[in-house]
């Protein structure tokens with residue numbers, strides 16, 4: 001019967017870096033059921049950041065990047081002997097259970113989960129994510145993340161634009177109007193309504209990164225009477241990312 005498991009031998013290319021991209025399933029409906037704040041809900045982003053930290057702690061990837069309901073994970077050491085089915089299923093289920101855990105245990109009061117109707121509850125629980133694997137050579141890593149970061153920025157402009165228009169028009173008309181506008185026109189529209197995207201928090205415009213950073217600490221050994229230098233490191237959640245460039249990825253530990 002083992003012969004029927006025809007995908008089980010499918011593996012990612014040897015010696016390749018991979019990026020795993022997870023995306024929340026039906027998060028548009030989830031955001032409605034939970035009445036997430038628009039265009040950005042800080043509680044939601046705290047949950048997603050915690051999910052990224054759980055992934056980081058279990059798999060020690062090189063870098064994780066998140067915005068909206070998607071998470072990209074850069075791995076230079078490939079788990080599960082590179083088995084595609086195993087990697088996709090484990091990462092998707094880890095994100096799903098982690099998200100559900102934080103939503104139920106840490107943030108249940110903030111989202112008033114007790115007040116959900118049965119219908120809303122069925123939409124929200126259980127949470128699921130999909131997963132895909134992107135094998136990538138070292139030269140294209142920064143282009144990949146720049147691509148996602150550009151999407152994050154587009155999302156930000158559109159998110160604020162539609163949020164502003166929905167204050168003046170019904171949903172259908174607001175959606176219709178935003179479709180016909182270029183980025184700079186949405187900028188102007190927002191500016192006329194007192195919103196300057198330059199002043200919006202960096203994480204909304206450029207996303208959130210999770211990675212390891214280390215620094216040196218100078219001390220003194222009194223027995224030997226010499227100065228000492230030791231290295232400390234921590235997993236860092238970066239809400240102030242720069243626009244991605246090649247150097248950023250070369251410097252990752």
Ligand SMILES: Nc1nc2c(ncn2[C@@H]2O[C@H](COP(=O)(O)OP(=O)(O)OP(=O)(O)O)[C@@H](O)[C@H]2O)c(=O)[nH]1
Nearest residue numbers: 024025026027028031036037038039040041068069
């Ligand atoms: N209100 C609000 N909604 C958010 C926020 N972050 C993400 N979302 C929602 O998450 C959705 C993510 O987009 P998609 O992945 O395309 O939508 P989806 O419903 O998850 O669709 P599938 O991934 O195909 O299942 C957005 O459309 C928003 O509705 C937030 O901070 N506030």
Ligand SMILES: [Mg+2]
Nearest residue numbers: 023024025069
């Ligand atoms: Mg989604």
